[in-house]
Each structure stands twice: as structure tokens, then as C-alpha cells.
Amino acid sequence: MYRIGIDLGGTKIALVAMDASGTEVFRKQTPTPFTYGETLAIIVELVNETEAFLGQQASVGIGIPGILSPITQRVKNANATWLNGHPMDSDLAKLLQRPVRIANDANCFAVSEAVDGAGAGKHLVFGVILGTGCGAGVAIAQQVHQGGNGIGGEWGHNPLPWMRADEFNTTDCFCGNRDCIETFVSGTGFLRDYHQAGGDAASVPELMQLMSEGDPFATAAFARFIDRLARALAHVINTLDPDVLVLGGGLSNIDTIYQRLPLLLPQYVLGRECATPVVKNRHGAASGMRGAAWLWGPDGLY
Numbered sequence: 001m002y003r004i005g006i007d008l009g010g011t012k013i014a015l016v017a018m019d020a021s022g023t024e025v026f027r028k029q030t031p032t033p034f035t036y037g038e039t040l041a042i043i044v045e046l047v048n049e050t051e052a053f054l055g056q057q058a059s060v061g062i063g064i065p066g067i068l069s070p071i072t073q074r075v076k077n078a079n080a081t082w083l084n085g086h087p088m089d090s091d092l093a094k095l096l097q098r099p100v101r102i103a104n105d106a107n108c109f110a111v112s113e114a115v116d117g118a119g120a121g122k123h124l125v126f127g128v129i130l131g132t133g134c135g136a137g138v139a140i141a142q143q144v145h146q147g148g149n150g151i152g153g154e155w156g157h158n159p160l161p162w163m164r165a166d167e168f169n170t171t172d173c174f175c176g177n178r179d180c181i182e183t184f185v186s187g188t189g190f191l192r193d194y195h196q197a198g199g200d201a202a203s204v205p206e207l208m209q210l211m212s213e214g215d216p217f218a219t220a221a222f223a224r225f226i227d228r229l230a231r232a233l234a235h236v237i238n239t240l241d242p243d244v245l246v247l248g249g250g251l252s253n254i255d256t257i258y259q260r261l262p263l264l265l266p267q268y269v270l271g272r273e274c275a276t277p278v279v280k281n282r283h284g285a286a287s288g289m290r291g292a293a294w295l296w297g298p299d300g301l302y
Contacts, residue, residue: 005293061295063108108291110137131249156182194221234268
């Protein structure tokens with residue numbers, strides 16, 4: 001039994017086909033169109049091309065930059081805004097003549113890393129995406145935990161915990177609230193904080209290079225960033241106590257995080273001790289589509 005996983009992003013649609021063991025047998029990507037109808041058509045075209053290569057029908061799972069509401073059965077909160085308001089799973093099921101499973105892309109990341117990635121063998125995996133924005137997904141027993149409202153894992157849109165006086169009411173978030181975790185620990189938030197303090201690096205990699213050279217603005221900005229990340233993840237540990245924290249996104253490539261974060265977490269976790277592993281993802285950019293493929297579970301049947 002083959003399974004197809006699709007990662008539907010704002011700029012590209014990436015597809016992978018895997019066999020029952022999780023070995024990739026086919027991969028392709030194409031630019032994302034900016035209308036709902038064209039997006040469905042591209043997905044159908046990709047699935048048909050893949051199945052022609054495989055010589056058989058496969059299960060289909062899709063990760064999207066939003067959620068499928070369990071209340072309305074329609075997409076909401078997607079930054080690919082043309083998806084919002086549409087019953088995407090049922091529309092694709094009609095076009096492909098089979099059930100289709102859809103989940104938030106961060107949840108797909110968590111499932112991928114829980115099945116055969118950095119969280120393999122762990123019961124509760126909390127997958128953290130630290131990129132231009134930030135988000136998270138929850139996998140329990142290798143399955144998505146999305147919750148009754150479909151927003152399980154929306155960690156980035158809670159307020160930063162234990163805020164300092166100079167952190168209150170500083171930043172608007174696109175979600176309509178202020179001082180969300182995303183506005184502090186995303187790559188965008190990290191760089192903005194550094195610039196506001198007087199730094200002039202143009203990117204996070206440049207900032208980290210300056211820190212390695214002893215630049216005081218970069219050093220201080222990273223200290224604030226890692227402390228805020230520790231506070232934000234301590235709330236997760238106090239609430240879910242996951243078996244592992246798996247980091248993904250561009251900032252997950254900063255090796256210093258894995259040295260500094262475990263030292264800071266006990267300052268904020270209840271009881272002042274913390275043994276939760278913090279690890280880098282195994283599958284990188286492929287985790288989203290691999291996790292989408294694994295939405296059908298171990299046997300891939302529907």
C-alpha cells in the first residue's frame with residue numbers, strides 16, 4: 001500500500017509518495033496557484049501523475065497552513081487565504097473519488113517526527129516550528145491531536161508567559177491580539193527585537209555570525225530570545241509534559257539552542273527541574289509532506 005503526502009504552502013505544493021515502510025518512491029513540487037479552484041486542480045493533477053507512476057491508487061493526506069474546522073467542516077485561519085471558507089476535504093474527496101485527510105501543517109510535522117523522526121518511540125511529541133512565524137503541533141501515539149475546536153497545538157498564539165515590564169503591549173500580532181509568543185520567538189520577532197535594541201544585521205544567520213564574533217547587540221538579543229523561548233516552552237511542559245520537544249523551521253538549525261535551552265527550562269518549569277529532551281528534527285523540510293502521508297496511520301488504509 002502506497003501513501004501520498006502533500007504539503008500545501010503559500011508558495012509551493014510539495015508531494016511525496018512512500019511505501020509501507022516510509023521509504024520515498026516519488027517526489028514532486030509545483031508553484032502554488034492563488035485561487036481555490038486552481039489549487040484543487042493542481043492537487044488532483046499531482047495525485048494522478050503520482051499514481052500513474054506507482055501503478056496503483058494510494059491514500060492521500062494533505063497538510064495546510066490553517067485548519068479544517070470540526071465545527072463548520074471548512075478551512076479557517078489559513079494564511080493561504082484563498083483556502084478559507086471552503087470544505088476542502090469533501091471537495092477533494094469528490095474529485096479523487098476517495099476519502100482525503102487534511103491537517104494543519106505543524107501537526108503534520110509533529111506526526112512525521114513521531115512516526116519515524118526525532119521523536120520516534122515517544123508517546124507524546126510536541127513539534128515546534130520556529131521560522132518566519134512560529135507554531136506547533138501535537139502527536140499522541142503517532143496521531144494528530146487537533147482538539148474539539150481544531151486548534152490543538154496553536155501555541156504561538158498564546159501570550160508570552162512571565163512577561164517583563166518592557167515586554168507588555170509591545171507588538172501587534174496578525175491574529176488580532178498583542179504580545180503573542182509568535183511575535184517574540186519567531187525569526188521575524190527575534191530580528192525585530194535585535195533591530196529595536198540597535199543592531200543592524202539583515203538576517204538571523206548574519207545575527208548569529210555576529211554573536212559568534214562577540215557582538216554585544218547580537219549576544220544580548222540571543223539571550224532575550226532563548227529566555228523567551230524557555231518561558232514559552234515551560235508552559236507547554238507544565239500543561240502537557242510531552243515526552244520530547246522536536247524543533248523545526250529555520251531557527252532549529254541554530255545549534256546553540258540545544259545547548260542553552262535545556263539549562264534555562266528548569267528555571268520556569270514547575271518544581272524547578274526538567275528532563276524533557278529538546279531535539280532537532282530528522283526530516284527537515286520533508287517532514288510536512290511525510291506527516292501528511294502518515295495521517296492515515298500505520299496501515300495507510302481508508
